Amino acid sequence: MPHPLLAYLHAAAENRFPPVDGDVTVLPPFDNGWACSVAFTGHAVIATSRPREDILAHGADGYGGSMSPEVLRYLAGPGGLVGVIDVMLAARGTGRSTLPRRTDADEHPRVLYAREQRRNVAVYGDERGIVTLAEGLAGRREFSIEAAEHNRGWGRALIGEALGLVPEGELVFAAVSPGNARSLRMFLSLGFWPIGSEAMIRPA
Numbered sequence: 001m002p003h004p005l006l007a008y009l010h011a012a013a014e015n016r017f018p019p020v021d022g023d024v025t026v027l028p029p030f031d032n033g034w035a036c037s038v039a040f041t042g043h044a045v046i047a048t049s050r051p052r053e054d055i056l057a058h059g060a061d062g063y064g065g066s067m068s069p070e071v072l073r074y075l076a077g078p079g080g081l082v083g084v085i086d087v088m089l090a091a092r093g094t095g096r097s098t099l100p101r102r103t104d105a106d107e108h109p110r111v112l113y114a115r116e117q118r119r120n121v122a123v124y125g126d127e128r129g130i131v132t133l134a135e136g137l138a139g140r141r142e143f144s145i146e147a148a149e150h151n152r153g154w155g156r157a158l159i160g161e162a163l164g165l166v167p168e169g170e171l172v173f174a175a176v177s178p179g180n181a182r183s184l185r186m187f188l189s190l191g192f193w194p195i196g197s198e199a200m201i202r203p204a
Contacts, residue, residue, distance in 0.1 A: 005138035013090035016044035051180035086175035089192040093166025099124040110146040127155040
């Protein structure tokens with residue numbers, strides 16, 4: 001069965017957001033041991049084994065509190081991993097790509113990182129760089145890119161190719177650091193729209 005967070009992500013991508021009530025919805029953690037905190041406008045969704053009353057006591061709310069350092073550290077626990085806070089983006093596939101499948105990139109840092117958190121990671125690429133397409137947060141379809149060079153338009157080209165790996169009209173997601181303004185602008189210019197923010201957490 002899909003994790004219940006997946007329904008929230010797909011609904012938000014369809015412009016159907018949770019109520020703007022400042023509240024926090026707490027869901028079970030993922031079966032691979034990871035947890036997460038997701039912030040929508042005025043509402044947060046947290047997947048964790050921690051009790052809801054304790055999460056609220058540490059300052060979680062739907063107005064940004066779910067992403068506070070205190071809350072994220074509490075969710076991770078001593079020695080746990082707190083990931084970076086990313087912008088969640090959604091788009092629709094175009095079904096048209098020329099990227100070949102790669103079988104020689106298992107040691108590429110982008111591929112290793114993807115396989116730490118995601119399932120069924122498929123790797124594509126050419127001289128322009130690497131694309132990973134996988135089942136990511138809550139089982140959603142998501143991709144990431146790593147351009148070989150950033151001053152030749154290859155990042156933009158890889159995003160377009162990655163969208164083509166997804167059947168036309170079907171949803172696909174990506175996560176981008178807010179500080180990576182160049183990448184964020186590229187994703188937005190190619191049809192992605194923001195739906196919230198996320199932080200992946202691996203409890204000790």
